[in-house]
Amino acid sequence: MHSEDHNQDHDHPHDHGREHDHPHEEISITEAPGYYDVMETAVRELLVERKLFGPDEIRRQIEVLDSRTPALGAKVVARAWVDGDFRKRLLEDGRKGCEELGITFYDDTQLIVLENTPDTHNLIVCTLCSCYPRPVLGLPPDWYKLKPYRSRAVYEPRAVLEEFGTHIPNDVEIVVSDSTALVRYLVLPMRPAGTENLTEEELASLVTRDAMIGVVPVNYQKRAA
Amino acid sequence: MTSQSIAETVVPALGEVPIFVVGERVRTGTRFPVGHYRLPTYLRGKLGVVERVIPTMAVDNEEEGYGRNAGSKGHYYRIAIPMSEIWTDYKGQASDGLRIEVFENWLERI
Numbered sequence: 319m320h321s322e323d324h325n326q327d328h329d330h331p332h333d334h335g336r337e338h339d340h341p342h343e344e345i346s347i348t349e350a351p352g353y354y355d356v357m358e359t360a361v362r363e364l365l366v367e368r369k370l371f372g373p374d375e376i377r378r379q380i381e382v383l384d385s386r387t388p389a390l391g392a393k394v395v396a397r398a399w400v401d402g403d404f405r406k407r408l409l410e411d412g413r414k415g416c417e418e419l420g421i422t423f424y425d426d427t428q429l430i431v432l433e434n435t436p437d438t439h440n441l442i443v444c445t446l447c448s449c450y451p452r453p454v455l456g457l458p459p460d461w462y463k464l465k466p467y468r469s470r471a472v473y474e475p476r477a478v479l480e481e482f483g484t485h486i487p488n489d490v491e492i493v494v495s496d497s498t499a500l501v502r503y504l505v506l507p508m509r510p511a512g513t514e515n516l517t518e519e520e521l522a523s524l525v526t527r528d529a530m531i532g533v534v535p536v537n538y539q540k541r542a543a
Numbered sequence: 544m545t546s547q548s549i550a551e552t553v554v555p556a557l558g559e560v561p562i563f564v565v566g567e568r569v570r571t572g573t574r575f576p577v578g579h580y581r582l583p584t585y586l587r588g589k590l591g592v593v594e595r596v597i598p599t600m601a602v603d604n605e606e607e608g609y610g611r612n613a614g615s616k617g618h619y620y621r622i623a624i625p626m627s628e629i630w631t632d633y634k635g636q637a638s639d640g641l642r643i644e645v646f647e648n649w650l651e652r653i
Contacts, residue, residue: 445583476635491638499581501644
């Protein structure tokens with residue numbers, strides 16, 4: 319993309335804080351498609367041509383993926399914090415637990431929810447590619463898909479966590495789960511202290527994507543009265 | 544009939560009962576076929592313990608990937624492997640460990 323600075327809709331008047339007289343770059347793809355772009359297009363067109371699926375199914379699946387964000391995972395975590403029975407069911411079968419809350423699994427994967435405790439810290443990675451609990455978290459961050467994280471998370475997890483600002487004391491066991499086949503993982507972080515009076519919704523707003531991957535804890539700082 | 548006695552009358556299909564049980568010690572396979580395989584090479588030939596049996600049977604996605612599977616299913620197992628078993632120079636606590644789901648045909652009983 320060449321148009322990062324000009325991606326607003328310019329049909330309406332607005333204020334850039336200065337005289338708006340510079341020419342606009344056209345929003346278009348000007349680079350030639352790469353090898354994998356061409357291959358993806360070719361395979362997609364062949365599949366459509368042979369009626370294995372239609373263009374609307376592709377569009378629909380993109381909509382499905384776009385509807386998944388870390389806010390879903392945060393709701394699951396908050397529910398587990400406030401409802402002990404739900405937490406138990408979620409830890410027994412992560413997929414069924416999420417489905418209870420209406421989060422569907424469209425991709426035949428199973429989900430194991432890994433509970434962080436004062437004795438155990440969980441971290442998730444996919445060393446082979448980018449397996450990620452997409453039904454509950456959406457798309458993975460770029461660093462999750464890149465080789466430095468993928469190779470180092472299983473070799474020196476404590477050093478990787480330190481780089482995220484997370485210090486795990488020596489008496490806490492680190493468990494790294496490598497998702498490679500049909501099972502995906504979601505970390506159930508520890509509920510931070512001082513949150514006893516928060517509502518489920520307020521609790522969910524504290525839970526971040528990175529906490530559910532296991533690279534940071536969930537933090538809570540009381541607002542000054 | 545209680546659920547226990549019902550279960551006694553049901554004959555499971557071949558392969559339906561998991562081969563390994565929780566707590567069993569296993570070794571991951573040491574073969575190195577060329578292609579798309581889901582047991583990472585850094586975890587081949589390692590000693591571990593079955594921590595969990597994944598209840599839902601699934602296709603062998605390696606065979607499936609090559610169009611040779613014909614839909615047959617098997618079990619995946621969550622295997623616990625100590626970091627010190629994987630890396631001789633591991634810097635961390637002795638209790639630190641790795642977990643991975645492994646399809647039954649990559650596991651050997653020891």
